[in-house]
Structures are given as structure tokens and as C-alpha cells.
Amino acid sequence: MERLLVLVRHGQSEWNLKNLFTGWKDPDLTKQGVDEAVAAGKKLKEMGLTFDIAFTSVLTRAQHTEALILEQLGQTGLESIRDQALNERDYGDLTGLNKDDARKKWGDEQVHTWRRSYDVPPPGGESLKMTAERVLPYFEDRIMPVVMKGQRVLVTAHGNSLRALIMKLEGLTPEEILKRELGTGVPIVYRFNEDGSVASVKDLAD
Structure with a gap:
């Protein structure tokens, strides 16, 4: 049984550029962001990957990235x-604000x-710890059970929501995850053992 999860940070957004x-x-x-998402789809297609279900945020840049990837895979109707x-x-x-x-x-x-x-x-915002406190319960309740049933899952999201997942999946410390750079539009492919531990991880930026 294949237990596959692919994480993709959205392509460059208009505000990333600014x-x-x-x-x-x-x-x-x-x-550029569109091109990055299309390239991500092409890389996944070259690997022979398709998906059974996809998850994304409520934000346009993540949804657009997902749509472009699925278009490359011929899966535009995927749930x-x-x-x-x-x-x-x-x-x-x-x-x-401009950084x-x-x-x-300040x-x-x-x-x-x-x-x-x-x-x-x-001020008025979230730390990475607070972000993880909303991302991880959702992942563990909704996404990981689907992966463990043998479905191939695509998640298109954001730099910090994905950092929260990667920290959990790879057992990284807070210091280690803060140093982890996630390229825009770069798929990271995880395969899992029967016990839910990570069997392999491949960053397609390599």
C-alpha cells in the first residue's frame, strides 16, 4: 500500500514580489508564481504521480497553485x-507592510x-507555535488518516503552515524548523511506513 503525501508552498505571490x-x-x-506552479505539476507528472484528494487553504494563491498543478496532471476535477x-x-x-x-x-x-x-x-498576530497549534490538529484529524488509508494526498499551502507540518513529520526542533527555507512552488514528497513514521522524503528542489 502506498502512503504518499506531497506538500507544496504556493508559487510567488504579488505581495512576495513587493x-x-x-x-x-x-x-x-x-x-513567476504561475510558472512555478506549472513546473511543480510537470515535476510530479515526470515522477508518474497522481492524487486521490487535495487539501488547501482558503487563500487564492494556494488554491491557484493547486489548480495549476492538477491541470498538469490531468486531474482538474479532483476533490x-x-x-x-x-x-x-x-x-x-x-x-x-514592506519588510x-x-x-x-521597529x-x-x-x-x-x-x-x-x-x-x-x-503585535496582533501569530507566532509559528500558534500557527502549529491550529495546523497540526487539522492535519492529524483530517489529512493523515487519509494518507494512512493508502490515498495519495496533495497539500498546497504556505511557508509557515507547511513549516508546522514539516516540523512534526521530520521531528525538527523549533530552532531547526526556523532555519528551513521552503522554495515557492517546490514539491516535497513524503512516503510513510505502516506505523505512520516517515519512510522517505524527497525535496524536488534538489
Whole structure:
């Protein structure tokens, strides 16, 4: 029985390009982001992968990425479940600000702490720890049981919601996961043992 999970961070968004804190705001993909999502679909097709079900956030950039991947796989009608549990981290008062402007306002060290600390949230927003506290229960209740039934699952989401999953799957410490860079539009393929442990992981950026 194949137990397969593919995680994909959405392609470059309009606000990624502008160097803005995005969070729960809803910009779409740039042309580069579209190209990244199409390339992700092509890589998965080259591996001979198709999916039984897909999960994504309620945000356009993740849904658009999913749609482009499935189009490449000839699976445009695949069941897709959308839930805000998979949304990006909420950046609170930083949302919509240019990252350089935020550094000028609060200082390099403070902004770095908000961005790269595991459990210190920005004003009015979520830390990575808080993001994990909503992502992981959803993953364990809704997604992992489907994987363990032998279905092939695609999850298209966001840098920090996926970091929360990767931290759990790979047994990483808070320090290790904060150093983990996730490329936009890059699939990460997990296969699982019968006991739910990770048998193999392949980052298709390699």
C-alpha cells in the first residue's frame, strides 16, 4: 500500500514580489508564481504521480497553485478540501507592510525576532507555535488518516503552515524548523511506513 503525501508552498505571490508581509491577505500569483506552479505539476507528472484528494487553504494563491498543478496532471476535477486551518501565519500589525519599512519602524532585531522566533508573535498576530497549534490538529484529524488509508494526498499551502507540518513529520526542533527555507512552488514528497513514521522524503528542489 502506498502512503504518499506531497506538500507544496504556493508559487510567488504579488505581495512576495513587493516584499510585503502577507499573512491572511489574499493576493494572487505573479507570472513567476504561475510558472512555478506549472513546473511543480510537470515535476510530479515526470515522477508518474497522481492524487486521490487535495487539501488547501482558503487563500487564492494556494488554491491557484493547486489548480495549476492538477491541470498538469490531468486531474482538474479532483476533490479539493479548503480550510483556513492551513492558512498562512497571521502577521497581525505587520500585514501589508514592506519588510524594510517594518525594520525602520521597529528595528532590525525586533522584526527579526517576530519573523524567526518560534513563540514570539508580532503585535496582533501569530507566532509559528500558534500557527502549529491550529495546523497540526487539522492535519492529524483530517489529512493523515487519509494518507494512512493508502490515498495519495496533495497539500498546497504556505511557508509557515507547511513549516508546522514539516516540523512534526521530520521531528525538527523549533530552532531547526526556523532555519528551513521552503522554495515557492517546490514539491516535497513524503512516503510513510505502516506505523505512520516517515519512510522517505524527497525535496524536488534538489
